[in-house]
Amino acid sequence: MKKFEDLSFYEILEIPVGASSYEIREAYKEALSIYNEDSLTTYSLFTDDERDRIREKVEEAFLTLIDEVKRADYDRMLVDSGKLDEQILHGKERGRPAQLFSDNKVNYSNAVSNMVRKKIEEGDVEDIASEILSQERISGSDLKRLRQAIGIKQQEVFEITRITVSVLDAIENDQVESLPPLIYLKNFLKQYAGVLQVDSEKIVEGYTRQMALNQDET
């Protein structure tokens, strides 16, 4: 059985040699929770000195494995000293180390906004846009008209702005009772105008004027 001092960085963190950076980070967190001085698991097992030594080692293991360059050097060292089979390093099971702070969330908004921009450039919507902007009051149906003229769907607006379709619906159909509070509404309108590439200030002003009128009527 190996002594703690002789364990490899992978053994210390209890991860496979091909571990991804996510696994490494999780294992590090786990190791810290085991070896911190308040840990129910080990507080009585080690003296402060022993604990410090162990934690230094855990730290070193983490900082080496999380760094692609240092990790490659370390792996090479393991292979050269015969502690690791070279095959394992190049095996299929080896996870690709990801960037430390990258998130892997799939994001379509860029692609969609490029598509929208293209449609606005190609389409002949300038007349409608300037006609709408020249109005004193701008209703939801005006916005809807412009959107349809450009040829994009509510879902696509959602992809870019993350304004939910039900709110977009309420805006376009002037359903005053379903609209969000004014401060949010103004922001939503700004973003929507941004997608449609029209003057957002004018849209907000025109829409709130129209809304006030609607409210007076009801």
Add this chain to the structure above:
Amino acid sequence: MPITFPIGGGKGGSGKSFITASLGVSFAKQGKRVLLIDLDLGGSNLHSFLGLKNTEIGLNEFLNKRFQDLEQAILSTSVPNLFIISSANCSMESANLFYLQKLKIIRAIQGLTFDYILLDLGAGTSFNTLDFFLTSNEGIFVITPEPTSIENAFRFIKSVYFRRIKQMLKQKEFQRIVKEVLDDSNIGIVRWPSDIIDMLIEKEPERGAFLENKLGEYGFNIILNQFRRKSDSSLGDKIERVCNKHFYSKFQFLGTVGYDERVHDSILSRNIYINTYPYTVTATDLQNVADKISENGQTSVSTHQDCYEEI
């Protein structure tokens, strides 16, 4: 040959006797022939967990030679297939067994014919407790999710190692090596039994390796008792992993046993808990632990005949 499971754990009140009795009942229900032996000689109470009142015969009759065979001291219980050797009737001084008496008991236990023998040990790390624990490599220790209990458990593990190493090395040599370790560490005590092995490996690799090997045969099983919902659910796994990294033997976490107020009730009313409340979380936990031990038991070799050999 029976598989012996010594059940210890360092701290008092962690539920060693309760676990012993409950596992015994579970094994008996699996159809195994099971014997429980109360070896907590100064604080014997295992019989009470099985609803037995003050027992007429027991270990005492074997110690004072009224019985020739340990078998004569065996009592049956209300559970079929489950038997017990009580020590409730032992003399007030029996907590301090003589060395030969201890050997006599250990030898006699190894000669009994049962499927499983469960040894209920006392708290603390007295030589008796450690030596009974060392009669098997399937030792179980019961801990609770409290710092005091875990502290005592580590102490217990280290003491077991220390005792075992001492048993295997000749007296003079042991003292010589300990002295060297002490000079090295300047703490005044041996903090880690493994330091002794390391020292030996350095000086005499062959014997050191042999000793290391021998200790590697020992398996420690952990049961986390009185587990409350608020406790850290990964505590048992963590302890298993830490022990496997920092000690020389194999540690296995058998599972948690939930805390239940009704355990107390059943002790008061002298009922067997898992028979009275078979469908509680705690009873299910106990069942799971018993199943896990039975699965392990089929593959493992147990009981050290060579318990007192020297190298």
